[in-house]
Amino acid sequence: MTVLLKTLTFSLALTLLFTLVTYLLPQVKGEAPVEKKVDLGSLSMEGFIALGDDIFHNKGTCTLCHKPAPLGRAPDIEGENMVALAAERLADPRYKGEARDAEAYIRESMVDPGKYVVAGWGKKGSNDSESPMPHVDKPPIQLSPMEIDAVIAWLQSKDGNEVTVALPSPEAAAEVAAGASDAGAAGKAPAPAATAEEALAKYACVSCHAMDSKDTLVGPGLVDVGARLDRNELRQSILDPNAVVVEGFPPAMPPDFASKMTVKELEMIIDYLAEKKG
Template sequence: MTEQLFSAASEVDRAFLFILAFAVGALVLVTVLMLYFTWRYHHTRNPEAVEIPGSLGLELLWTILPTVIVMSMFWFGWTSFKAMRTVPEGAMEVAVEARMWSWAFTYPGGKRSAVLVAPVGGDVKLSMTSRDVIHSFYVPALRLKMDTVPGLTTTAWFNASAPGEFDILCAEYCGLKHANMITTLRVVPAEEFRQWLAGTDAVGSRARELFETYGCTGCHDLAGGAGAGPPLDALGGRVADVLLPDGRKERVTVDADYLRRALLEPEAEIVEGYDPMMPSYQDQIPEEDLEAMVQWMLTGDTAGPPPGRELAEAEGCMSCHSTDGSYIAGPSFRGLADSMRSVRDASGALREVRADDAYLRQSILDPGALVVEGETPIMPGYDSLDAAQVDQLVEYIRSLGPQDGAGAGAPQQ
């Protein structure tokens, strides 16, 4: 079983273990009886079949015993269901919105995030819905699974007992990029959560978002802990022993150039004691993100990318749109601005349009109005955004510049 993070999850585990024990016991009993009867009533011992008279005691036993077992399973199931569904008074409510293929979390006060952040020991109520199809919110460490349904609000709650980062998955097949619908539950101390909610920890949270976006936290810890790769915090000025491609050892001082090489050419210098398993991020990280990540690793400080990038991440845009020219489930943001698009309007007519600011705004607010030829109209409308937020997204898309041929052959949208 996975780590148990939620006290009410003990009820779920107890129900599961009881049913498992009964299933294993029934399997063993049936197998033993089958083997015994095969031996006992073999034709060499019983050449002629005989009628076995009924037994009131046995009939009562096999009626009462299964009834008791089934009622016991019902009781364990009911107590676990009740524990998971009874939301404590005063729980902080977080709105969860699922869409193909990302999660968005909205906190009291309006703060939005692409990851679910919660305080240790705090009751959190999740009010969940979907913008498109049925998804299923699943956190193994919480034993929590609840469908999100368009036009319907479903609820769940949890109280995380320990800090850490835990997987959030979609457990309902929801389309082409279902496997990409993954995010994180980040449980932090209460004071750190208050700072995050108030927006006063922009440095730390922004760094985590960038390193999570590019998959760095799967191998590297951001707070000095052990992992498959070295920790990434406060590296500026440190001395590292590295192995060069020719087998020689060298001692280097960690500076900005070294960290850029570590991201773009990780096999050029392997930190001693670690396996050469890191992939290259050459042409995969926009320069602005690369600079912000390097600066944070050096000093723990970064100004972060423009607000439009944060908004795009919080709204789940990065699940379908890349920033490096590659095609995921929608066009890359890089090279999109001012490119020519072949689109069909509501009447089905095909025409060429330029992706100017007006087109980009319309594509965000009403993506079904002009559908790019060859694309499936799966993108939901972001009518919950105000004009300033839409302008931030448009400015961010425009800031990524031309595509330079990357992603050639991918469909346009």
């Protein structure tokens, strides 16, 4: 009888513990942040520039890396005059891209960042021949051509330069608006990730961390993270990324990063990283 009582007590305590842990974890549905609705049919240049500002700071996730020193892991383009800077880079003998003006250079730096890597900002060990920046027109960021144009318009405008990007034509605006309407009607919200690999791509983890090497992208490589951190430490590194910051790296990971995940996605990522032993 005593053994049975102890067993029941232990089981109850364990159940309460798991319940507590569940409440401490982020309890969200996992959909992407709600994007601002824009009336493309009556879009002004001022509205287009404001859209680019919003994309830069939100959907584009640009400020994860492009920050002032010493926190930045990429050039502080928000604090630079990008039109003047583009002219300097186009004149650099190291430049091997195809752009001939500031607009084309900024677009090229977003969709094909490896064309020109700013000195000192290349992937570690590549001698500035490889860029750690993801292509913004591909997953996980996946900006549309119109969104890319909007960001370029904002980068040109913010320092008082002429905006050379054209507004979307009424026909293009109507087509984009219709596509957005159809997607909304069909309920095509991003679904929760089904695997750890999908979750890592969905939340852009692979843009900042190499999963299969110790190479430094924005953050440290995670090929052996499971040998260095236990499950509780892995969980803390996601739930409270600033609690312990790896030496030599600034606290670049957003503190609310885990709040965008479902509990299942978080646990899949922890399971995946725990198996990374090097």
